Amino acid sequence: MATAAGTGTVLECAGPATSGLAAAATAELGPDAAGWARGTRGPVALVRPAGPVRVPGEVPVPAQGQAPVIVDVAWDPGTVLAGTGWLAELLRRPGPLVVVVPATVPGLRRLELSLHQLRHALPTVALVGARHRDRAVNAALDAVTTGLHLTADRVVPVLWDARLATRGLDSTPIPPRLLHAADRLLQAALPGRTTP
Structure with missing residues (x-):
C-alpha cells in the first residue's frame, strides 16, 4: 500500500x-x-x-x-x-483499518470475529484469493457482509500471487496487479485521498 x-x-x-x-x-x-x-x-x-x-x-x-x-x-x-x-x-x-484475510470459509469465519472486534473502525477488507471463488466462499462472504452491514466497496479482492506465496516479499518489483489492488484498498480505506 x-x-x-x-x-x-x-x-x-x-x-x-x-x-x-x-x-x-x-x-x-x-x-x-x-x-x-x-x-x-x-x-x-x-x-x-x-x-x-x-x-x-x-x-x-x-x-x-x-x-x-x-x-x-x-x-x-x-x-x-x-x-x-x-x-x-x-x-x-477509529480507522482507517484494513483487515487481510484469505478467501476461504475458515478465513471468513476469522474475518467475522475480527470485524466484530474492530467494528468501531469501519474496516476495509482485503480478500486474498483466486479470481473465481468457490460457491461456499461466496455464500460465507455474503453472510458476513450482510450480517455486519459491510458494503461491497469495502471488500477489495486481491488476487493470489503464486510467486509471492512461494518466495515471500523480496526486493523484486511488486506485481502491477497487486499494486492496483493496493491502490483500491487505499481508496476504500481513505476516501478522497489524492493519487500521487
Missing part, C-alpha cells in the same frame, strides 16, 4: 522469526536505538522489530515516520485488544 501511495513507512509489528519484510528491502540501514531494524524499498521506509517479540505489548514504541505510516499489526486483533500498550491503543481508535 505504501508503494501504491508513492511514499511512506511500513511499520511491521511481527518479530524477526515471523517477519514478512525481512527480505523486502533494497537497502538495509540496520537497527536503531529504539529497537527497530530499518530498511528502504525505493521511497518507502520498512521498519520492523530488531529483537524478539513474544506478545504484542513487547513491540517497541515507534518513532514518528514519513506520512503515511502503514502499520502491519501482524497479530490477532483479539490478542492485541486484550493487552495494553501503543498497539492496543491503535486498534481501539
Whole structure:
C-alpha cells in the first residue's frame, strides 16, 4: 500500500522469526536505538522489530515516520485488544483499518470475529484469493457482509500471487496487479485521498 501511495513507512509489528519484510528491502540501514531494524524499498521506509517479540505489548514504541505510516499489526486483533500498550491503543481508535484475510470459509469465519472486534473502525477488507471463488466462499462472504452491514466497496479482492506465496516479499518489483489492488484498498480505506 505504501508503494501504491508513492511514499511512506511500513511499520511491521511481527518479530524477526515471523517477519514478512525481512527480505523486502533494497537497502538495509540496520537497527536503531529504539529497537527497530530499518530498511528502504525505493521511497518507502520498512521498519520492523530488531529483537524478539513474544506478545504484542513487547513491540517497541515507534518513532514518528514519513506520512503515511502503514502499520502491519501482524497479530490477532483479539490478542492485541486484550493487552495494553501503543498497539492496543491503535486498534481501539477509529480507522482507517484494513483487515487481510484469505478467501476461504475458515478465513471468513476469522474475518467475522475480527470485524466484530474492530467494528468501531469501519474496516476495509482485503480478500486474498483466486479470481473465481468457490460457491461456499461466496455464500460465507455474503453472510458476513450482510450480517455486519459491510458494503461491497469495502471488500477489495486481491488476487493470489503464486510467486509471492512461494518466495515471500523480496526486493523484486511488486506485481502491477497487486499494486492496483493496493491502490483500491487505499481508496476504500481513505476516501478522497489524492493519487500521487
